[in-house]
Amino acid sequence: MNNKPTILYVEDEEDIRVNVIRPLGYFSRELFVACDGREGLELYEQHRPDIVITDIKMPNMDGMEMSKAIKEIDPRQHIIITTAHNESSFFIDAIDLSLDGYILKPVDFEIMEKKIDIIVEQINIKKELERQIVLTNEVSQLQDNCMIVLDIDDRLIFSNEKFLKFSDSKDIDEFIEKYTCISRLFVEDDNYFYPKELESKSWIEQLQEIDSSSRTVSMTSVQGDKKIFLTSVQHIEDTSHTIITFTEVTTMEAEKKEFRQKAYTDELTQIRNRTYFEEKFSTEIDRCKIQNNSLGFMMLDIDKFKDVNDTYGHQIGDDILVEIAQLIESKTRKSDIFSRWGGEEFVMILPDTTLKDTRAVAQNLRGFIESHTFVNDLKITCSFGIAELEKDDRQKSIMKRADDALFRAKEAGRNRVEG
Template identity: 30%
Template sequence: MKKALFLFIILPILLFADEYKKVTLQLNWLNQFQFAGYYVAKEKGFYKDVGLDVDIKEYTFNTDLVNSIKTKKADFAIGRSSLLIEKAKGEDVVALGAIFQESPLMLLVRKDSHIVSVRDLKDKKIMITPDAAFSASLLAMLSANGLNKNDFTIQRHSFKLDDLISRNTDAMASYLSNEPINLDEKEIKYKIFKPKDYGFDFYSDILFTSNSFIINNPKITKDFYEASIKGWKYAFEHKAETAEIIYKKYNSQNKSYIHLIKEGEILEKLAYANNTDIGDISNKKLQSIFNVFKLFGLVKNDIDIDSFIYDENPHKTMNLEISPAKQKLFFIILFFIIIVFLIVLFILKKNKQLKEQLQTVIDATDDFILYKDNKFRYLGCNKSFEKFVGKKKPEIIGKNDFELFSKEYAKLFRKRDMEAINLNSIQINHECVIYENKKIILQSKVIPFKYKKTKKEGILAICRDITELHEAHEKLKKEAYHDELTNIFNRKAFNERIEEKFDLYYRYKNEFCIAMYDIDDFKYINDTFGHDIGDRVLIDMTKYIKQHIRKTDFIFRVGGEEFVILFPKTLLEEALVVIEKIRVDVSNMNLVENKKVTISIGITQVRENDTPASIYERIDKLMYVSKHEGKNRTSKD
């Protein structure tokens, strides 16, 4: 009997223990927002949803990331673009996805150092890691600006920001998501030099494993990758909650809550850089990175880039936030434009008369059309571009952007041109410029092309004003979450925010209060004084209430004259003081001539076992209690 009872108790436990497959993820640095997506996937149960029990290992200074995969101490790890070097050495590494499309690595200088360009680093001290693979993008940036290793002094990196502050070094290799935040907190002004601005665009934080692991565990690999990406998207959509998770459970560096949020804001931009999605890897971009490693002698043999990329990676190179129908139309138009202008360029070399006729055709378009040689000097353009520059074609031909535009615009245009040449692919960018004394958004398509008998590679650019399309998109985005009349959040926004508050409440017991108010006799106001007066009452009252609640509180219009106020991290008695003052102040406002306008309110605090539906139903009933008991009063529960 005892044995049977033992098996009855123990057997389900053993079965449950085997339910989740244990896997290990090795990080490449200490815990911080840099790895937020993995923490979130673990804490929110995304890994468990696909049957995985994930152990996240923090980096130690003797950790060899590739070897940890090779020796099976870890199933997955986080690496850098230098994994391509390991691949070239014959190591079995496969990149599942690149979390940061743009590397946070850059050079940091004090603003009062009078170093305003990369060239100014000549004869200066630069604190940089001796790892050539890690610092290749920085060295490439210096080299592209005419500096070789003999032109500056390389100091071994101390990883102490005080060395820059106290001027023990002139420039320091740093991360966008770390040192600049610390300087901001110390109110020390600084300047940064990013390799990407000079055409050297590296990936960072590449999630990788081995091909042998993928072959033996295809489902685990796919499930882990997808759950991790889901975690990253959630982390960036809920940065405050994510920062709180890291602050409480993964804060080995003792970073402040605010510092973690700032890290998240910076890293989000890097994750979605170049209009791509989190995790996407481009084989063309990897080839460009590999070419930089070859330039510095870090690799000799070529590799099959495609075999380095996980088969399930989307391989996306562009993500346009427009409808599928418009995307299809866009690509048809883009294809047509490319064909037309390749034909134009071919015919221009053959026949002067046809050249003049075709020039008339391209002059007829409002798009800016231009083409440059391999040194980015202008070979030709159309009338619209002449108007944009403010010069005639003879004054443009043979010049470069730095001779025609402000330094800001010149750097912007040079950056996009270099990307097209380095990646040898069409680059699509969105650029904000001033044209005819107003700010417009240009969508530029930069196309590498061969010209003349030398077959040197220049660029063809077609720029279109998409300001109206962009504004329409932003307007639709705003309308989705805002009430058009009062310009506050709407019911949809309330539904999402209340879900967040409940999630924080059940995880961390973050108390909150919620109040609903309704304008008394609003139908009478509309019927007697007209809808224009009714609308004015809604606008003026909302404006007043919004000014008299905290910035951390939220106000929503959930119905015609019904509104909800959400008080985060607030107890009932505290919220009641605020809401009662609002009720009294509203009754004393002169919103309608010869008519006193009042509101009836219901207010409550979140309770154990509450749901968004139950708390909403409770404040709705409390508000109607106030109505039935004479109006212009507050009912609490």
């Protein structure tokens, strides 16, 4: 394991604690150990480890209470729960706290190492993304920027040569004749600032209403190349003039986009991951409620997947996960949001879809998977739990109904759709 993390391990049972400490010591750069939630919280505040691994039921303060307290200190803290329980109420609490997953007891150290590896990769990607943002801001101060000066009425009164060259204008008069307004150079793009047609506010006022780090605009060069610029607006009080600089950050924006893509992609299956799903789900729920549209949701789980891993090995298991992800993604609409939830479990958001239509989609997917021949000529089936957005639903409640339905599908013999 590269770039080993610091880990806090919290477990009240001594025999379990002793058994787990040795492999955790190998997985970590530095290991802190606590016997209950209260001691764990104290150690967390002292050392701020990269990852917290904790039992649930403990004296003084249980694992969920400690996790909640830690999340109040740092909402981004990575936490894994170890538990002997497999109850839906626990999973709902875990979702509510945005925990990174759970490991059933007795602890499978191979699974533990994989979960730690995944979190370490996420930490590294986030650090690199933060580095890129800092680098963008630093370089923007050093570049030879495009610069313009506007008067009190936002009329262009000066520009440097680089700006004129970019706009293919020999002087300010020619630029004004071509474009009439600076914002006419901007290209409409959902990822960057583009002014709205408002009589009450100029494009500069609209630009200044957003966070300074988001004041990026897209413009097309004379050669037809799309360029991205970070803008800076400075008002000169004595003269009522406004200086605007445009710093090209095209390459850096492309790198940020690449790292953002990695942060939202499941490393094994290359589909969207849980982080992306959780960010999008709340947005879709709000959108459907505002527009009074239906919203379908499904959870699916590969049947007897542990048997596959035990019989054929984890590499074959990984190959099947990849193949199932590809099969399902090939059958989804562009508007659907299909993600790996964790392990052998996947989730899908189906915007503008009723429960009846969600069931039909799930049945089609179930049959498609059942009829497919996987690696090693294996036949695989999946169980599905479905639900439809209701008036008072939030993410937790609709997921609970789908999770309960998935449990019923498993109990009823697997390879079926419930909900």
